Amino acid sequence: MANGKWDTVLIEGLAVETVIGVYDWEREVTQRLLVDLELAWDNSVPGASDDVADALDYAAVSERVSQCLKTLQPELLERAAEEVARLLQSEFGVRWLRLTLSKPGAVPAARSVGVRIERGARA
Numbered sequence: 709m710a711n712g713k714w715d716t717v718l719i720e721g722l723a724v725e726t727v728i729g730v731y732d733w734e735r736e737v738t739q740r741l742l743v744d745l746e747l748a749w750d751n752s753v754p755g756a757s758d759d760v761a762d763a764l765d766y767a768a769v770s771e772r773v774s775q776c777l778k779t780l781q782p783e784l785l786e787r788a789a790e791e792v793a794r795l796l797q798s799e800f801g802v803r804w805l806r807l808t809l810s811k812p813g814a815v816p817a818a819r820s821v822g823v824r825i826e827r828g829a830r831a
């Protein structure tokens with residue numbers, strides 16, 4: 709963040725049911741993805757105004773991310789992550805983000821598998 713603040717807005721464990729996967733059977737079912745987001749935002753402005761219009765509205769972001777994933781129906785988690793990152797930057801003006809996409813059912817022997825990306829710059 710240009711003003712030296714390192715504030716974030718968090719979304720943790722956002723569950724989205726969608727078609728995702730590379731195998732034929734995966735194109736016939738929905739599976740649960742979990743989305744974790746750290747989004748750089750200057751929280752001092754809404755902290756002073758107490759106005760949600762100054763905040764990064766985590767409810768609006770959650771709704772849009774969920775809609776994106778349900779529509780995209782990608783094969784790879786990597787593709788899903790890139791598209792979500794792109795919309796957060798272009799539609800919500802997020803300058804930096806860390807995004808984790810988990811697919812808890814994908815590897816039965818693992819608690820979860822997934823990808824994590826960071827995009828943009830804090831400063």
Ligand SMILES: Nc1nc2c(c(=O)[nH]1)N=C([C@H](O)[C@@H](O)CO)CN2
Binds near residue numbers: 731784785786811813
């Ligand atoms: N790096 C990745 N590896 C794999 C992915 C993926 O999205 N990214 N996907 C699959 C399959 O769809 C898997 O989830 C089925 O269990 C395999 N590897």
